Amino acid sequence: MGSRFFQAIGVWPLLAALAILFFLPAAVIIANSVTEPPGAGLSNFRRVLADPTFFRFAMNTVKIAIIVSIFTGVIGYFYAYAMYRAGPALRAFLLTCALLPLWTSLLVRSFAWSVILRDTGIVNWLLISAGVVDHPIGMMRTLFAVTIGMIQILLPFTILPAYTSMRRFDSNLIAAARSLGASPRRAFWQVFFPSTQVGLAAGLVLVFVLSLGYYITPVLLGGPSDQPVAVLITAQITSQLDWGAAGAMSAIVTAAVLLMLAVGWNALKKIFLV
Amino acid sequence: MIPIVVLLLAPSLVILPLSVSQRQVLAWPPRGFTLDWYFSLFASGRWWDSAIHSVEVAAASTVIAVLLGVPAGVTLGLRSFRFKDVVLAIAVVPLVIPTVVLAIGMYKVYVWLGLYDLLGLAAAHAMIGVPLVVVTTMSAARQLDPVLILASRSLGAGPIRTFFLVILPGVRSGVISGAFFAFASSWDEVIIANFLSSPTYRTIPVQMWAQINQHVDPTVAALASVLFILSMAMMAGLAMASRRAR
Numbered sequence: 044m045g046s047r048f049f050q051a052i053g054v055w056p057l058l059a060a061l062a063i064l065f066f067l068p069a070a071v072i073i074a075n076s077v078t079e080p081p082g083a084g085l086s087n088f089r090r091v092l093a094d095p096t097f098f099r100f101a102m103n104t105v106k107i108a109i110i111v112s113i114f115t116g117v118i119g120y121f122y123a124y125a126m127y128r129a130g131p132a133l134r135a136f137l138l139t140c141a142l143l144p145l146w147t148s149l150l151v152r153s154f155a156w157s158v159i160l161r162d163t164g165i166v167n168w169l170l171i172s173a174g175v176v177d178h179p180i181g182m183m184r185t186l187f188a189v190t191i192g193m194i195q196i197l198l199p200f201t202i203l204p205a206y207t208s209m210r211r212f213d214s215n216l217i218a219a220a221r222s223l224g225a226s227p228r229r230a231f232w233q234v235f236f237p238s239t240q241v242g243l244a245a246g247l248v249l250v251f252v253l254s255l256g257y258y259i260t261p262v263l264l265g266g267p268s269d270q271p272v273a274v275l276i277t278a279q280i281t282s283q284l285d286w287g288a289a290g291a292m293s294a295i296v297t298a299a300v301l302l303m304l305a306v307g308w309n310a311l312k313k314i315f316l317v
Numbered sequence: 318m319i320p321i322v323v324l325l326l327a328p329s330l331v332i333l334p335l336s337v338s339q340r341q342v343l344a345w346p347p348r349g350f351t352l353d354w355y356f357s358l359f360a361s362g363r364w365w366d367s368a369i370h371s372v373e374v375a376a377a378s379t380v381i382a383v384l385l386g387v388p389a390g391v392t393l394g395l396r397s398f399r400f401k402d403v404v405l406a407i408a409v410v411p412l413v414i415p416t417v418v419l420a421i422g423m424y425k426v427y428v429w430l431g432l433y434d435l436l437g438l439a440a441a442h443a444m445i446g447v448p449l450v451v452v453t454t455m456s457a458a459r460q461l462d463p464v465l466i467l468a469s470r471s472l473g474a475g476p477i478r479t480f481f482l483v484i485l486p487g488v489r490s491g492v493i494s495g496a497f498f499a500f501a502s503s504w505d506e507v508i509i510a511n512f513l514s515s516p517t518y519r520t521i522p523v524q525m526w527a528q529i530n531q532h533v534d535p536t537v538a539a540l541a542s543v544l545f546i547l548s549m550a551m552m553a554g555l556a557m558a559s560r561r562a563r
Contacts, residue, residue: 053392068422155328163344256415273417293418
């Protein structure tokens with residue numbers, strides 16, 4: 044008994060700290076959904092779920108998460124495949140390009156996108172100089188601005204897991220498939236892709252889950268009709284002081300995040316935790 | 318491939334030329350050359366104060382994250398015990414819980430515990446940084462040769478001596494990466510910092526967020542460039558440190 048307790052003693056300080064400093068705050072805010080105002084019961088959930096504003100913000104969140112996941116998934120897998128096929132020098136360059144955004148501040152990158160996409164930004168300057176358009180196209184404060192910013196910010200999260208799974212792939216299998224008469228395309232889709240799709244899946248789960256909580260990028264780049272639930276939750280606290288509604292919305296978003304994680308746990312574990 | 322590389326690098330590359338442009342507004346193309354925006358940035362006491370706050374918070378939270386995360390990562394990497402998967406899930410979940418949810422919860426609980434400004438931010442950011450330390454330490458510990466630990470124990474070293482003399486040097490590269498990641502994640506964090514800091518204890522991201530939402534001038538581009546160069550330095554620092562640790 045005693046030795047079994049000490050077997051895992053290294054994790055106890057961490058668990059104790061997380062319990063007080065992480066789980067308690069998360070639990071208190073979620074508990075607020077049924078305790079604020081006193082005796083609220085499920086009324087906050089009924090109120091929030093019937094609220095067209097919440098519905099609109101929730102739809103924005105899901106729409107953005109889906110668009111961003113699709114683009115980062117396709118582009119990230121393709122990029123990882125190019126890294127996998129490249130020579131050492133090009134591979135090192137591509138890896139650096141993928142890691143650099145990860146290190147650059149999210150706030151700095153979102154701000155930079157606002158500078159790139161504004162009417163007097165480089166994109167409109169290029170389009171006007173090339174004679175494609177006469178007047179600047181309004182790209183700021185649109186869904187396009189939010190999604191392109193988030194795609195760039197989250198792209199490393201699909202590139203790196205996909206690349207990890209490709210590096211573990213036994214390239215002899217492709218040679219075997221080819222020698223048995225499979226075309227390069229068939230060898231890719233029937234041998235390479237099935238063995239590396241776990242990396243793609245891990246990246247997609249991660250991107251989807253992270254985009255559900257995005258706040259900074261949509262506020263800086265999106266218009267009033269592109270804002271996600273995270274913005275609505277903050278507004279409940281800072282302008283409405285409605286802890287009950289904030290708690291109910293937090294509970295819904297957190298449940299969605301945990302559900303996605305449970306679905307993707309095996310893929311995430313295979314890629315990140317081995 | 319080239320469009321994707323452009324997409325990845327665009328934000329970093331566009332901001333630098335604009336930070337030395339003589340224009341009063343952030344408009345492309347840049348015109349002339351001036352370092353005035355940098356001078357006005359570095360002459361501002363407000364930015365220096367927030368830089369000091371950011372360094373304090375990031376350093377303190379990294380120390381806490383390492384102290385908590387390394388023993389946990391080593392244990393998860395080397396031992397097997399009941400509920401290990403559950404412990405692992407608990408240890409990494411702070412990375413994915415929406416920051417806004419966490420921020421308002423911490424706002425309520427931390428203030429009640431008397432944790433705000435430096436203490437509060439260090440504790441909060443340690444919770445975000447610790448999963449990174451756990452994961453990197455754990456994967457380094459998995460690669461340790463278990464024979465080394467057995468040898469140390471059979472030669473008479475106790476578990477504590479073995480930890481400090483055999484295991485810790487063996488997982489050093491993982492600890493270093495984790496510490497860099499934890500530092501960078503605190504350095505960049507806005508949302509929690511916004512809720513837990515008083516107006517006199519703003520970190521750089523909080524100050525920058527306030528500035529962007531009030532009035533954007535090229536000084537912000539100069540700051541963004543400085544932050545970009547610092548993050549490149551951090552990335553290069555990690556590459557060098559982990560090469561030396563190997």
